[in-house]
Amino acid sequence: MKSAKSLTGYAFSLPALLLYLPFVLLPFVGTASMSLFNWTEAQKPVFTGLSNFQIVAASPELKQSLFNTVFYLVATIGLEVCGGLVLALLLRGGVSGAKVYQGLFFAPVILSMTVVGLLWKFVLNPYFGLLNGVLTKLGWESLCLAWLGDTRTALLSVCFVSGWKYAGFYMVLFMAALTGIPKEVMEAALLDGTSAVGRAYHVTVPLLSKTWWLCVLLCATGAFQTFDLIYVLTDGGPHHSTEVVISWMIKVAFDRLHLGQGCAIAVLVTGIVLLLAVPYRLLSARKGAEL
């Protein structure tokens, strides 16, 4: 009876494993091992030890794309996580129609990055875009720029588009956490005569620290996985000013066909993401949190 049952356990897990092992885990074994080979499409792979890593490490493009990724990371934490927190606090302030606002702000989250990127390419278009149109109407013509075509503004513009899409996502996470704060705590602060800003700063924000760190983690690991938005908006340009690690990896592997080097970059990305995510997961598991 017992062995029959355990056989059923294996049989039931089989379909999932048949998908998961070859299409999720095997590619990572592939990435790790092929990063040690000089692998181009035309020739047989030759074992070259760590030389791919040396080439990648010496490349000025690594520095540039890592810098851009970290810039994107910091900017999106500011725009999305802080923005989402502010929105959540504003909505908790007792405005009428909070549900409508919430629904509206979350809407861009479900749109694909492709659609969002293409839409914003129009909005930021230097000749007939909405943004420059508005600036002209306000008489600020000197501020009309080629937002995505200028090395000084391209990366920041990309970050703003990401912020436009995701602020609502973090807002919903913070809203959920805010409803978890006991009413008594808020009432006590109200009775003490604390102002709205003081209440937010001294009471609400510290109580949200768990959610805050989750959001920062999602944003940070998200930055090291960003591809879609860059691909649609700028393809890394102009002059690599918006190149992030993944867009660079794709170019190295699929345009220049240095597959081994591409895998070395992938190993680097995997390492960074795991380094960020695993300690958080372990810590929160120990504390008995859900996520």
Next chain:
Amino acid sequence: MRVQGLSRKASRLAASLGLLLFTGAVSFPVVWMGYSSLKTNVEIYQRPWGLPQNPVWNNLTEAWQVGSLGKYVGNSVLVTLSAVLLIVFAASLCGYACARLPFRGKTWIQSLFLLGLVLPIQAAVIPLYYLLKQMGLLNHRAALILPYAAWGLPIAMFIFRGFFAQIPKEYDEAGRIDGCGEFSLYWRIFLPLCKPAAGTVALFSALSCWNELLMAVLFVQDDALKTLPVGLLAFFGYRQADYSLLLAGLTLVTLPMLGVYFALQRTLMKGLTGGLGDLR
């Protein structure tokens, strides 16, 4: 006390102002896209944000045809539907086994799936490309369906496991007395019970399959099989300067999505805050 009331009024006003500002920032680009899609190219250039003088409704039908959007939507529907069915089936079976059946490899299987929650999908695409090539699957719908399903599994499995673990033991016993075998116990009793979990899983997986770009760009080059995001990019590539047409195409793709969203809003947000949304 009066001062406090006043300051509360002021802060409420400031809050409303901030919210209205963000509402404008979120909705106006979409609204602008919608009405601009009814303009002519000349009008778009001359009056970037004016309303169309004579709405050209024809733009919409033309964009649908010229962009072959119907074909791409069809492909996306096929790929998404197949992947979602695979995810719901395989993840619920495995989640059921991990929650309710005693077997030795259980901890192992769960740790493997736990790993899948944190691994970056983008770092796997290079070997995955060559794996699919070896299997002869490149440029087939399966080149998207199978990886989408596989990558959707970890989170889905844990949602199902959590759900199945909550169901009381009596259901097992009742089923066994009725003479159910292991599979029919799962299929006839437990699967119908977990409809809400299956709904959440299906909704979130469908969304991420529908929107996926990287693998869709790499694994399918045949235009007849492209999914909507890649097809849309292709359309933008070969009609570069035809702005009214492109805006019309974009509008056609975006508005139905927003419609579906506003219809399913509650379920979506509940799924997200229920613990395990993975939209990012």
